[in-house]
Amino acid sequence: MASTSTHETSYTSSNPLCYDVFSSFRGVDTHKNFTDHLYTTLVTHGIHTLRDDEELEKGGDIAADLSRAIEESRIFIVIFSKNYAYSTWCLNELLKIIES
Numbered sequence: 001m002a003s004t005s006t007h008e009t010s011y012t013s014s015n016p017l018c019y020d021v022f023s024s025f026r027g028v029d030t031h032k033n034f035t036d037h038l039y040t041t042l043v044t045h046g047i048h049t050l051r052d053d054e055e056l057e058k059g060g061d062i063a064a065d066l067s068r069a070i071e072e073s074r075i076f077i078v079i080f081s082k083n084y085a086y087s088t089w090c091l092n093e094l095l096k097i098i099e100s
Contacts, residue, residue, distance in 0.1 A: 017072055023078075
């Protein structure tokens with residue numbers, strides 16, 4: 001039987017691995033379909049996954065927060081889509097992932 005887990009891990013630098021999974025995706029291409037389904041499935045199976053629209057502080061330094069989240073994640077899922085490479089944000093995330 002699958003367990004449903006919605007436990008939240010405190011997002012601080014004192015916790016070196018806050019997330020099991022960091023997903024990089026182009027929101028306008030995949031956020032309301034594939035990415036949502038993937039996120040729901042991972043969380044349903046107890047895999048703590050960053051959801052940037054829920055876990056990053058609004059009005060904060062998003063670039064720094066995303067960089068820190070990448071550093072504090074165990075694995076990465078990059079969801080390439082039609083417009084992924086046109087996004088500076090996505091390309092910066094991908095570069096950070098490769099450097100990690």
